[in-house]
Amino acid sequence: MPDDDVDLDLLREAARDFLTGRVAQDSLKELAAMDWTGLLVEEHLGGSGWRPVETAVIGEELGRARNASTWFGCVLAAAALTTAPVDARDRWLPAMLDGTAGAGCTLAGDTVRVTTGDAIEILITLGRNGIHLYELSDARPRSRDDELMDVGRPAWRVDLAGGDCVLIGGPERADQLLAVARVLLSADSLGALSATFDRLVSYLKERIAFGVPIASFQAVQHRLVDLLVFEAKARAVVMKAARALASNDGSDDAIALSAAAHAFVTARATAAVDECMQLSGGIGFTWEYPLHHELRRVFTNAHLLGTARASRALLADRGGW
Numbered sequence: 001m002p003d004d005d006v007d008l009d010l011l012r013e014a015a016r017d018f019l020t021g022r023v024a025q026d027s028l029k030e031l032a033a034m035d036w037t038g039l040l041v042e043e044h045l046g047g048s049g050w051r052p053v054e055t056a057v058i059g060e061e062l063g064r065a066r067n068a069s070t071w072f073g074c075v076l077a078a079a080a081l082t083t084a085p086v087d088a089r090d091r092w093l094p095a096m097l098d099g100t101a102g103a104g105c106t107l108a109g110d111t112v113r114v115t116t117g118d119a120i121e122i123l124i125t126l127g128r129n130g131i132h133l134y135e136l137s138d139a140r141p142r143s144r145d146d147e148l149m150d151v152g153r154p155a156w157r158v159d160l161a162g163g164d165c166v167l168i169g170g171p172e173r174a175d176q177l178l179a180v181a182r183v184l185l186s187a188d189s190l191g192a193l194s195a196t197f198d199r200l201v202s203y204l205k206e207r208i209a210f211g212v213p214i215a216s217f218q219a220v221q222h223r224l225v226d227l228l229v230f231e232a233k234a235r236a237v238v239m240k241a242a243r244a245l246a247s248n249d250g251s252d253d254a255i256a257l258s259a260a261a262h263a264f265v266t267a268r269a270t271a272a273v274d275e276c277m278q279l280s281g282g283i284g285f286t287w288e289y290p291l292h293h294e295l296r297r298v299f300t301n302a303h304l305l306g307t308a309r310a311s312r313a314l315l316a317d318r319g320g321w
Contacts, residue, residue, distance in 0.1 A: 008057055011054060011057050011058075012057050012060075012061060015058055016061050016064070016065075018034065019062065019064075019065035019067060020065070027067065028069040028070055028071060028074065028099040028102065029098070029099035029100070030099075031062075031069060031071050032097060032098050032099030033099070035047075035048050036058050036071065036075070037071065037074045037075050037078055037096055037097055037098075037099055038078055038096075039051045039054055039058065039075060040052065040075060040076070040078065040180065041078050041079060041093070041097065045082055045093065046093070046094070046097050047078065047082075047097065051246065052180055052183065052242045052243075052245040052246045053243055053246050055075060055184060055242070056183055056238060056239065056242040057187075059072070059183075059184040059191070060187040060188065060190050060194070060238075061191055062191065063187065063188035063190065063191025063192045063195075063297065064192065064195040065191075066152055066192070066195075066290070066293055066297065068116070068152045068153050069116075070103060070104065070115075070116050070119055070120055072105065072181075072184060072185070073103040073104040073105045073114065073123075073124070074096050074099070074101075075184070076105040076177060076180065076181055077092070077096050077103035077104075077105055077122060077124045078103075079177055080105075080124045080126075080131050080133070080169055080173075081093040081096065081133075083131070083173055084168035084169070085168065088133055088168060089168075095121075101121045102116065102120040102121055103120050103123070104116075104117060104122075104123045104124070104158075105123075105124045105125075105126065105181055106123065106124075106125055106126070106304065106305070107126060107306060108125040108126060108127025108129065108132065109125070110159070110160060110161040111158070111159050111160065111161070112125065113148070113155055113156070113157060113303065113304055114304075115154065115155050115156070115300065115304070116153050116154065117142050117154075117155070117156025117157070118142070118156060120136060121135065121136060122134065122135055122136060123136055123158060125160070125165075126174045126178040126181065127174060128171055129171065130167055130168075130169050130171050130173070130174050131168050131170075131174045131177065132165040132168065133165060134163055134165045135164075136158070140158065140159070140160075140163065141158070141159035142156050142157065142158040143156065143157055144156055144157075147303075148299070148300040148303055149295075149299055150293075150296040150297050150299070150300040151293070151296065152293055152296070152297065153297070155300055155303075155304075176245075176254075179241075179245060179254060179255045179258035179259070180245055180258070181305055182258045182259065182261065182262035182305055182311065183241045183245065183261055183262070185305055186234070186261045186264075186301075187242075188297070188301055189298040189302070190231070190234045190235060190238060190265060190269070192269075192298050193230075193231060193234070193269055193272050193273055193298065194231060196276045196291055196294045196295075197227055197228070197231060199291070200224075200276045200279055200291075203283070204220065207281075223275065223279060224279070226275075227272055227275060230268060233264070234264065234265050234269070237257075237260060237261045237265075238261045238265065240257055240261075241254070241257035241258045241260065241261040244257045245258065252318050255314070256315050256318035256319060259311040259314040259315040259318065260311070262305070262306075262311040263311035263315060266301070266302045266308040266311065269298040269301070269302070270295065270298050270299050273295045273298050277291055277292075
């Protein structure tokens with residue numbers, strides 16, 4: 001699966017066709033059957049190899065389809081488990097690769113946020129002390145996080161204080177996987193925005209006001225161009241970061257680019273989807289309309305792996321500012 005634009009376009013098209021109609025379906029096993037959970041796992045361990053670029057494309061299409069599975073956590077957990085002690089790896093890596101167990105991935109802390117926290121068996125945390133694996137029993141305190149709005153992938157708070165865990169990777173590996181996680185989360189938000197924008201353009205071409213399509217009004221066209229430019233910039237920075245991770249693994253340059261992608265998309269995606277809502281007029285304010293689910297998704301993404309400000313600080317630190 002060489003990394004070139006033609007192959008990536010084919011991958012994007014195939015993924016989009018496959019995901020059509022799978023919005024609310026928990027399709028983790030189907031995604032695993034497509035080898036999408038093992039994209040960051042070496043081939044000798046049953047994966048597809050270290051492929052951040054292809055993984056970012058899949059992540060964008062899953063965001064576009066509003067997929068509600070635990071793919072994000074599973075693909076990162078699978079990657080993390082490749083450096084785990086043999087017992088932990090043999091127990092959980094096969095389940096990640098075949099989609100028979102759910103996983104979450106989050107920043108280290110006593111209380112962490114993770115999407116679909118009621119559907120995961122393990123939790124991977126990334127922090128300065130490395131990568132830790134927590135096995136989540138029914139007794140582990142966890143509750144819905146009502147501060148975040150995504151109803152398709154509801155956010156949960158999980159209390160990890162004092163919980164047993166296994167160290168499965170060092171700090172450098174944690175930095176590398178956190179960079180990948182930021183890129184994938186940004187790609188997810190980009191996919192949600194892309195779906196919203198495409199639907200908006202189609203709507204404005206059909207909606208008639210004063211005898212002409214709304215899309216013909218110059219003021220509307222200027223706002224649409226601003227959205228198109230943001231989408232193009234976001235995709236460019238996400239893919240550049242993914243390519244850096246593919247070629248340089250955990251280098252300072254790759255980590256800085258992932259922080260730049262996360263900061264740029266996180267800071268602006270919610271506002272961009274809200275702009276789509278404004279341009280959609282009355283239909284945009286209907287809660288059942290797909291746009292609202294995409295708005296909630298990008299808002300939630302902006303709070304899962306730190307803020308845009310934190311990523312800017314990391315970028316400044318890596319750049320020696």
